[in-house]
Amino acid sequence: MTPSVEPATASGMSAHDFRELYERLRRRAAPSTVDGRCGALRHLTPERVAAAAAEVRIGRTVSLAAPIDTVQGPDDPEPAVHRMTGPSPSDLGSGGLHFATDRFAMNVHGDADSHLDALCHVVFDGELYGGVPASTVTAEGARSLSVDLLANGIVGRGVLLDIPRLRGVPWLEPGDRVTSGDLRAAEAAQGVRVGPGDLLFVRTGHRLRRTELGPWDAATARAGLHPTAVEFLAEREVAALGGDGNNDTAPSAVEDIAFPVHVLAIHALGIHLMDYLQFEDLAPACARAGRWSFLCAVAPLRLSGATGSPVNPIAVL
Structure with missing residues (x-):
């Protein structure tokens, strides 16, 4: 295995340095809409979508979503609720035609279930991505930048960078931080390069650790990206980012900013995030x-005005 070119656990970041990075990324990714594609999705051109079809070689499909949890746990105090609404016991004992029906409810932005964050999810300095006023998020839903933007989905070339594989471990321990050096080293080790319009997926092994050792309070301790790794996303013009944790580490690498990667990726760059894949x-x-x-x-x-959605990305190899 090729070793990481930076220490496994990167240092913290001052609030001043974070603010400088935020402003630099925001200037670099001046908000624009190209053919209806907002934010970083502008990098995912029709030509790149068409080219992504050539990635299919064996026709195998693989889900990138975790099974939805309905059992309360330390990382899921408000689990999804699945309730059968039919058929009734009397229906089951009678002849004729009846239907099995059910109802589902979910805390979209929890710490266990796979979900996508819309661009309206992060409010920072009183604004959403692109300077949209935070007041556009109302009790009735978000009037701008909601998951409605993805009514036609996101289809493109996906790339998986496996950081535990790079480091020769089954998973990263909670609190560990993935650096841009790790991402570049993983590219070299795996013989792949992240390019414009790609959907980047970064494995920390969070789900495997949860399966092997049991769930823990991921809100207070989890592996993820170091804030400076977001510069890699900007340089490569990544269209979307997905992680098997929250993408952010806990404890945070930045004092007084609990989710710096969310702020930098969603709010500064306009990148849709997928958490807990x-x-x-x-x-x-x-x-x-x-x-x-x-x-x-x-x-x-297609949830009108929603700040996110359950998601089941499908890879086709």
């Missing part, structure tokens, strides 16, 4: 195929 099926499939890129389709629910 799982790559334990995809990583071995990519390793067997000897390829770490694939066609990927992300289809959030």
